[in-house]
Amino acid sequence: xxxxxxxxxxxxxxxxxxxxxxxxxxxxxxxxxxxxxxxxxxxxxxxxxxxxxxxxxxxxxxxxxxxxxxxxxxxxxxxxxxxxxxxxxxxxxxxxxxxxxxxxxxxxxxxxxxxxxxxxxxxxxxxxxxxxxxxxxxxxxxxxxxxxxxxxxxxxxxxxxxxxxxxxxxxxxxxxxxxxxxxxxxxxxxxxxxxxxxxxxxxxxxxxxxxxxxxxxxxxxxxxxxxxxxxxxxxxxxxxxxxxxxxxxxxxxxxxxxxxxxxxxxxxxxxxxxxxxxxxxxxxxxxxxxxxxxxxxxxxxxxxx
Amino acid sequence: xxxxxxxxxxxxxxxxxxxxxxxxxxxxxxxxxxxxxxxxxxxxxxxxxxxxxxxxxxxxxxxxxxxxxxxxxxxxxxxxxxxxxxxxxxxxxxxxxxxxxxxxxxxxxxxxxxxxxxxxxxxxxxxxxxxxxxxxxxxxxxxxxxxxxxxxxxxxxxxxxxxxxxxxxxxxxxxxxxxxxxxxxxxxxxxxxxxxxxxxxxxxxxxxxxxxxxxxxxxxxxxxxxxxxxxxxxxxxxxxxxxxxxxxxxxxxxxxxxxxxxxxxxxxxxxxxxxxxxxxxxxxxxxxxxxxxxxxxxxxxxxxxxxxx
Numbered sequence: 126x127x128x129x130x131x132x133x134x135x136x137x138x139x140x141x142x143x144x145x146x147x148x149x150x151x152x153x154x155x156x157x158x159x160x161x162x163x164x165x166x167x168x169x170x171x172x173x174x175x176x177x178x179x180x181x182x183x184x185x186x187x188x189x190x191x192x193x194x195x196x197x198x199x200x201x202x203x204x205x206x207x208x209x210x211x212x213x214x215x216x217x218x219x220x221x222x223x224x225x226x227x228x229x230x231x232x233x234x235x236x237x238x239x240x241x242x243x244x245x246x247x248x249x250x251x252x253x254x255x256x257x258x259x260x261x262x263x264x265x266x267x268x269x270x271x272x273x274x275x276x277x278x279x280x281x282x283x284x285x286x287x288x289x290x291x292x293x294x295x296x297x298x299x300x301x302x303x304x305x306x307x308x309x310x311x312x313x314x315x316x317x318x319x320x321x322x323x324x325x326x327x328x329x330x331x332x333x334x335x336x337x338x339x340x341x342x343x344x345x346x347x348x349x350x351x352x353x354x355x356x357x358x359x360x361x362x363x364x365x366x367x368x369x370x371x372x373x374x375x376x377x378x379x380x381x382x383x384x385x386x387x388x389x390x391x392x393x394x395x396x397x398x399x400x401x402x403x404x405x406x407x408x409x410x411x412x413x414x415x416x417x418x419x420x421x422x423x424x425x426x427x428x429x430x
Numbered sequence: 431x432x433x434x435x436x437x438x439x440x441x442x443x444x445x446x447x448x449x450x451x452x453x454x455x456x457x458x459x460x461x462x463x464x465x466x467x468x469x470x471x472x473x474x475x476x477x478x479x480x481x482x483x484x485x486x487x488x489x490x491x492x493x494x495x496x497x498x499x500x501x502x503x504x505x506x507x508x509x510x511x512x513x514x515x516x517x518x519x520x521x522x523x524x525x526x527x528x529x530x531x532x533x534x535x536x537x538x539x540x541x542x543x544x545x546x547x548x549x550x551x552x553x554x555x556x557x558x559x560x561x562x563x564x565x566x567x568x569x570x571x572x573x574x575x576x577x578x579x580x581x582x583x584x585x586x587x588x589x590x591x592x593x594x595x596x597x598x599x600x601x602x603x604x605x606x607x608x609x610x611x612x613x614x615x616x617x618x619x620x621x622x623x624x625x626x627x628x629x630x631x632x633x634x635x636x637x638x639x640x641x642x643x644x645x646x647x648x649x650x651x652x653x654x655x656x657x658x659x660x661x662x663x664x665x666x667x668x669x670x671x672x673x674x675x676x677x678x679x680x681x682x683x684x685x686x687x688x689x690x691x692x693x694x695x696x697x698x699x700x701x702x703x704x705x706x707x708x709x710x711x712x713x714x715x716x717x718x719x720x721x722x723x724x725x726x727x728x729x730x731x732x733x734x735x736x737x738x739x
Contacts, residue, residue: 273445275714282456371696389578403575410570
């Protein structure tokens with residue numbers, strides 16, 4: 126093939142055009158949200174989760190029974206019998222209402238556990254990473270030692286001492302999980318602390334508190350959010366486990382975990398008593414995990430296209 | 431290296447001491463009395479019982495007796511199972527739990543790694559999607575739900591496997607699988623992404639250019655390089671598997687230590703709870719220490735600084 130001079134046209138340089146900003150400027154979170162939206166699985170998970178949360182709020186009000194109303198003439202009824210969509214349990218309590226009350230408890234435990242974990246971890250890890258030196262050394266040695274204590278031992282002992290209850294469970298979960306968060310935040314802070322923008326802020330006269338909360342933590346927020354999304358299902362799982370071994374929320378209160386473990390005992394005769402709680406725990410776990418994965422991709426600036 | 435091992439050993443001992451002491455003092459802080467359930471007993475006998483169990487001595491004395499007994503391996507009598515010592519219960523239950531745990535570990539590691547490798551080699555095809563599916567199911571469904579589901583399908587409906595108990599090989603299949611599913615899921619996921627990382631590396635191209643057979647490339651270059659970061663997640667899984675045995679043993683009525691532990695919690699059998707907690711805590715701490723030392727041997731970078739990663 127012949128290439129002739131006429132095929133080419135000299136365009137010249139247009140400095141203004143080449144330096145113009147083509148892409149719209151976006152903040153970090155806008156950008157992350159845009160990427161999360163384009164992730165179909167994460168978006169579906171987000172919708173499922175929203176439905177579960179909405180049902181947790183309105184579900185218990187859709188019926189005239191309360192979660193603790195017993196009806197001994199309607200014991201262990203199959204789904205659909207007598208207007209009980211999900212059937213009844215061994216005391217004739219409506220499982221539909223109990224599942225959504227359980228959703229409240231489980232989601233509350235998950236979110237509250239994660240939030241407390243976040244607060245303790247960020248403050249502890251942020252301080253250790255920012256101050257550095259001896260303080261960091263001592264603070265992290267403490268974390269190291271606490272880290273080797275099996276979580277489960279601590280959770281079980283704490284609950285036995287404080288007595289099973291909603292608050293106890295949340296406290297026990299948060300007290301064992303903050304260590305990982307503290308390590309994460311400290312590692313991030315240590316990395317960021319040496320960067321130029323922190324030096325710039327300090328030159329401008331920002332004090333330690335401002336640097337930690339305005340510069341270091343916002344820059345480390347991506348991995349922190351991802352960890353939080355995984356902390357919520359983790360807490361719900363722990364609660365389910367505790368319910369199973371008899372240290373869950375006390376009756377007649379219900380959580381997904383306690384409903385599933387109660388249903389497990391009557392599996393062979395009334396399988397729906399475990400089916401529904403198990404379905405919703407799994408659905409919620411699934412959604413949180415998929416959203417966590419999606420967020421991990423969305424919040425990683427290196428993946429920005 | 432010796433310094434590293436000594437440091438780990440020191441941490442392990444301190445941690446075991448903390449676990450053991452915390453267990454003791456927290457048990458003391460629980461409202462109620464171990465003999466609370468014995469309502470029909472006359473006060474004099476109750477007093478004798480207290481003396482028999484050593485509950486009449488001051489707290490610090492009880493603590494030192496407890497430490498001394500633990501150090502010499504005596505963990506006292508169970509309150510609930512009359513005439514059975516905690517030692518006996520642990521000695522009877524632990525081999526079963528350990529056997530279950532080991533089986534689950536082995537099945538989980540083999541199946542998980544295999545699934546991860548197959549998924550990565552078939553990136554974005556059927557096997558890959560299957561492994562992602564397993565990975566998501568495995569982390570989304572609690573162990574006792576899986577266990578109950580298995581029992582219902584294979585035990586009650588199909589009648590292929592015994593529903594519960596721990597007698598023959600057939601009895602071990604369902605508990606082992608239920609316990610290992612989480613590990614399979616996690617390992618498959620990690621191995622898959624680690625393999626995908628390695629597959630994109632230049633040395634794989636070099637190996638191909640050299641004319642190595644596909645098997646050799648996969649085995650010697652891809653799997654061996656991909657497996658190292660994956661091994662590091664095994665440490666925490668020892669704890670998760672042990673916790674899992676509590677649930678799985680209770681669901682399948684396996685007379686292991688986990689089942690006794692759950693029962694002792696429900697029946698407030700203090701000596702048994704303290705004994706098993708101290709035992710489990712120590713096992714976990716020792717296992718973690720061994721894993722840490724193993725990492726130090728496999729990957730020298732960990733020895734120098736583990737926390738900065």
